[in-house]
Amino acid sequence: MNVINQYFNLLKEVYEYFGFAESYVVCPVEDHRNYYWKVYGDSHVVYAENREDVAEETGNHYEADIYTQRFYDKWIYRGEEFTMIMIDTHTDGNRFFAIYDNTKEIPAEEEN
Numbered sequence: 001m002n003v004i005n006q007y008f009n010l011l012k013e014v015y016e017y018f019g020f021a022e023s024y025v026v027c028p029v030e031d032h033r034n035y036y037w038k039v040y041g042d043s044h045v046v047y048a049e050n051r052e053d054v055a056e057e058t059g060n061h062y063e064a065d066i067y068t069q070r071f072y073d074k075w076i077y078r079g080e081e082f083t084m085i086m087i088d089t090h091t092d093g094n095r096f097f098a099i100y101d102n103t104k105e106i107p108a109e110e111e112n
Contacts, residue, residue: 014099018077018084025069027086032098035062038106039076042066045085047100054106064089064098078102 014029015022035047038054048054048061055061064087066075075086081102088095 014084017079017082019079020077020084023071025071027067027096029084029097029099033082033101033104035100036104036106037100039066039085039108041108042075045087045098047098051104051106062089067095 011029032047035049036051036054037045037047039045044063044065046054046061046063048058050060052058053060067086067088068075069086072086077084079102083100083102083105084097085100086095087098
């Protein structure tokens with residue numbers, strides 16, 4: 001079926017963009033490009049629909065641990081326009097690659 005071939009070809013292109021090579025564990029991909037986001041160390045990412053809500057003390061945001069997997073050397077894959085992060089929401093076993101828009105990243109050194 002052509003649509004299945006297209007899906008796998010496009011997924012391969014996405015992985016190539018980020019420099020990601022599949023290994024033993026591969027997660028589904030989620031589109032988080034509409035969120036403002038900030039990475040805290042190597043431990044977690046906070047994201048929200050509004051820039052001001054990314055501050056951890058607001059409580060009006062989402063937060064997920066960065067999912068570390070022994071089969072990979074890194075868990076954050078930065079491209080020129082987008083970043084893909086392996087995250088674990090700790091809800092119902094949800095682990096996935098979240099793709100964020102780099103123009104909406106709040107630098108780690110910037111305090112809200």
